Amino acid sequence: MAALLGIVSTVAFTGQLPVNSRSRRRMVVKCSNSNDRQILFNRIAPVYDNLNDLLSLGQHRIWKNMAVSWSGAKKGDHVLDLCCGSGDLAFILSEKVGSTGKVMGLDFSCEQLAVASSRQNLRARSCYKCIEWIEGDATDLPFDDCKFDAITMGYGLRNIVDRDRGMREIYRVLKPGSRVSILDFNKSNQSVTAFMQDWMIDNVVVPVATVYGLAKEYEYLKYSINGYLTGEELETLALEAGFSSARHYEISGGFMGNLVAVR
Numbered sequence: 428m429a430a431l432l433g434i435v436s437t438v439a440f441t442g443q444l445p446v447n448s449r450s451r452r453r454m455v456v457k458c459s460n461s462n463d464r465q466i467l468f469n470r471i472a473p474v475y476d477n478l479n480d481l482l483s484l485g486q487h488r489i490w491k492n493m494a495v496s497w498s499g500a501k502k503g504d505h506v507l508d509l510c511c512g513s514g515d516l517a518f519i520l521s522e523k524v525g526s527t528g529k530v531m532g533l534d535f536s537c538e539q540l541a542v543a544s545s546r547q548n549l550r551a552r553s554c555y556k557c558i559e560w561i562e563g564d565a566t567d568l569p570f571d572d573c574k575f576d577a578i579t580m581g582y583g584l585r586n587i588v589d590r591d592r593g594m595r596e597i598y599r600v601l602k603p604g605s606r607v608s609i610l611d612f613n614k615s616n617q618s619v620t621a622f623m624q625d626w627m628i629d630n631v632v633v634p635v636a637t638v639y640g641l642a643k644e645y646e647y648l649k650y651s652i653n654g655y656l657t658g659e660e661l662e663t664l665a666l667e668a669g670f671s672s673a674r675h676y677e678i679s680g681g682f683m684g685n686l687v688a689v690r
């Protein structure tokens with residue numbers, strides 16, 4: 428269905444059938460440093476939410492709700508959404524903790540935070556007022572030790588250059604016994620799943636992004652997934668950062684995965 432959608436939308440927009448992006452000579456944006464990634468996420472901020480809805484057929488909202496549930500966030504908690512982007516998980520967290528709780532959304536993309544703040548202003552429920560947006564770096568958090576009752580990170584860890592440091596910062600600011608829930612693409616050990624994920628990105632995601640002039644930004648997606656950690660490696664990363672337990676759950680047929688670690 429997603430592939431058909433991409434083909435139809437590509438033909439509709441470009442008049443051409445999608446081709447494997449490997450067949451066209453194109454410089455792949457590797458975004459090897461944080462500044463490149465800041466620029467990338469600032470650039471895609473205006474269309475990020477709409478493309479996520481279109482390209483995942485709205486499924487990403489289900490995955491994000493699962494990630495927040497796995498965090499254990501509850502009424503009255505003080506929680507953090509790291510790499511919050513346009514705020515999807517922060518809004519879900521605020522519904523969990525309610526107006527007596529507190530949500531902080533941190534990101535280093537000012538454009539993503541601007542979208543998050545605009546979305547917050549359009550929402551009337553009192554729980555959304557408890558969200559504070561902070562421009563900062565996930566590898567150098569401006570928070571005291573043992574501050575948060577739960578932390579979420581949706582599609583962020585894969586984009587952090589120094590992941591070890593990022594995981595250690597999460598450990599530092601979490602209260603003992605509390606959880607972090609980290610949602611991202613799954614770097615599958617199953618060759619069929621990995622092939623299908625690559626195929627979808629090459630033949631649906633990038634062609635649709637091309638319509639918006641963002642081909643290189645979305646080609647980075649495939650590069651970043653290929654350079655990500657497997658579920659087992661993510662569990663090891665968490666344990667080496669000091670977490671007492673860590674489990675990685677594959678979801679959506681192995682396309683996505685969620686790491687849950689307890690301090």
Ligand SMILES: C/C(=C\Cc1cc(O)c2ccccc2c1O)CCC[C@H](C)CCC[C@H](C)CCCC(C)C
Pocket residue numbers: 429471475478479480482483484486487582585586624627628632644645647648651679682
């Ligand atoms: C919410 C999602 C991705 C967020 C995201 C993360 C990144 O690191 C990016 C980097 C560069 C550009 C964009 C992003 C980005 O949007 C996941 C859903 C949106 C995806 C773009 C769609 C991926 C499609 C899957 C490969 C197949 C989905 C199958 C589904 C069962 C329909």
Ligand SMILES: C[S@@+](CC[C@H](N)C(=O)[O-])C[C@H]1O[C@@H](n2cnc3c(N)ncnc32)[C@H](O)[C@@H]1O
Pocket residue numbers: 461464465468469509510511512513514515516533534535536539563564565566580581582583586587588
């Ligand atoms: C794919 S978006 C995810 C946004 C949101 N969590 C979601 O699930 O839709 C990744 C976000 O991570 C942010 N990011 C990447 N590296 C970061 C870092 N070192 N510190 C803070 N934010 C970072 C980017 O600016 C971007 O907004």
